[in-house]
Amino acid sequence: MKTTITEVGNYVEQKVTIGAWLANKRSSGKIAFLQLRDGTGFIQGVVVKAEVGEEIFQQAKNLTQESSIYVTGIVRKDDRAPSGYELSVNGLEIIHEATEYPITPKEHGTEFLMDHRHLWLRSKRQHAIMKVRNEIIRATYEFFNDNGFVKVDPPILTGSSAEGTTNLFHTKYFEEDAYLSQSGQLYMEAAAMALGKVFSFGPTFRAEKSKTRRHLIEFWMIEPEMAFMDHEESLVVQESYVSYVVQSVLTNCKLELKALERDTSKLEQVQAPFPRISYDDAIEFLKEEGHEIEWGEDFGAPHETAIAEKYDKPVFITNYPKDIKAFYMKPHPTRDDVVLCADLIAPEGYGEIIGGSQRIDDEELLKQRYAEHNLSEDAYRWYLDLRKYGSVPHSGFGLGLERTVGWICGTEHVRETIPFPRLLNRLYP
Structure with a gap:
């Protein structure tokens, strides 16, 4: 047999x-x-x-x-x-019969292993990480399909930026300028106006010259978008989704987690609801802990880690200052200096795994944001149309797959969480 x-x-x-x-x-x-x-x-x-x-x-x-x-x-x-x-x-x-296989049971340096990534994937540890990654993807489809979401595939080639940044990969699209997508979110908002609740899963690209253990140049994002849903309702979806994925891995990847020597007791605590802390309170907490940070500054890895260590499960940091967040985020109803948004910070120092917000649904306010961020009304006219023709409250979020894999597997560097990582100085193999 x-x-x-x-x-x-x-x-x-x-x-x-x-x-x-x-x-x-x-x-x-x-x-x-x-x-x-x-x-x-x-x-x-x-x-x-x-x-x-x-x-x-x-x-x-x-x-x-x-x-x-x-x-x-x-x-x-x-x-x-x-x-x-x-x-x-x-x-x-x-x-x-294989001869002189380059990756032997002895210790090898990281650069050597990365040069032989096509073979390194065969090792027991890398095999386990890829199996966990696959289970996260499988559970993602199951969760969203079971909860009435429709999968929609946004374009990878775009004519504009989702977040208005300069960290884009430029290419020529015949006679026009085009960019590799850094997020499918804006297109998912259009899809939500047609289909109600949608999600995408695909590659995104950030031309950030970063070498940290949390950053990749090419990574995969799960991006749900939901019509008729406010920020608080979105947070419930987020914590339910993350809990579902973690528990699915615990159930279906026991051998892999054992091979990775992962302390699963910490993952077993990942059950909704998750704690929440406002940006205001987070700043005060960090100051009390001796961090030099002022209101209006974004959090770096040490700040996120310090906040995460207060809790035994992922934590939402809510209501960031408007000036450090994307143009499309809806203002807080009682404050004009913060927006209705949240980042989900994973425990154990793995940083932000989700960024989400309620989106602006008012046409005039969005026009105002275009002006403030120097965005071309011609390039974003279609996005404004979503507010002209039957605008509704809507919210969404994006989960970075590789950071999530890294957290669940307990890896030291995000480069091990994707089959063939693209890093600042690595395009091979």
Whole structure:
């Protein structure tokens, strides 16, 4: 019976064949232990010389790292194994013999591993991170589909910026100027006016010359947008969504979290509702803690970490100053210096994973913001139309996938959370 490593539990004490690669091996004079992987998981194959004969045993002993094989054997239950099973091998067929595989079990520097990212992905740790990433994506679709959202795909090539910044990748679009999208949000607002509740999932690009462990040049965003919804209602959706995703990973990625040596007790506490602190109170708290920061300044990584350490689950920082937030955010009803927005800060020093707000729904106020931010009315005329023809209260947010993966996995750097990271000085492989 041909099967995969994750399915071997269905064939205990039965003979199976698995297509696999050799991740590692060790052997004594009479037994060889093969660490096998097939993309779905990892399992140990045990080759006993007395049971298989000289020829197969020598084949097993001489196998090189990352050689591809078909391995046949009996599935045995083994509570000591991470997966709960091992394979008593009685047959081997070599598909391709790998030679001088560059990533050996010894320690390698980060730059070396990044240069060999196409091979580094095969390692147990990187495999686990990619499986968690996949579960977050799967749970995202499940959550939004189950809650009445429609998936909409905004364009990647745009004629203007969503946030009015200069950190854009410029390209020529035939005779016009175009940019790689830094957010699909404005288009999602248009989609929400047509479909009610929508979400997108796609790549975004920021030409920021940043080298911090939290930044990528190309990253993926989940961006829901909701018509007839105010800021407070949006916060409930956000905390419900994040809770759902974290609990889905805890349920469906036990082996991966174990391989990552993740302290899951901290993730188990991630249940809605989440605590909230206003920007005003956050500034006061930071000053009391000895941070040099004044009202009107944005928070950096040390500030977010200090605030997060007060809580055992993600925390919303609400109502930031208008001058440090995007042009489309709705003013607070009783204050003209702050807007109806919130950033969700992950615990354990992982920083902002969500930014969200209620959007301006008044045509004249949006025109005023265009003028204040020097935005071209021609370029943004279509966005103004959303306020001219049946405007409604609406809110939305964006979750950065890679930061979320990093937090849930407990990685030190965001570069491990995407298959092929694009960093300030890295476009290879």
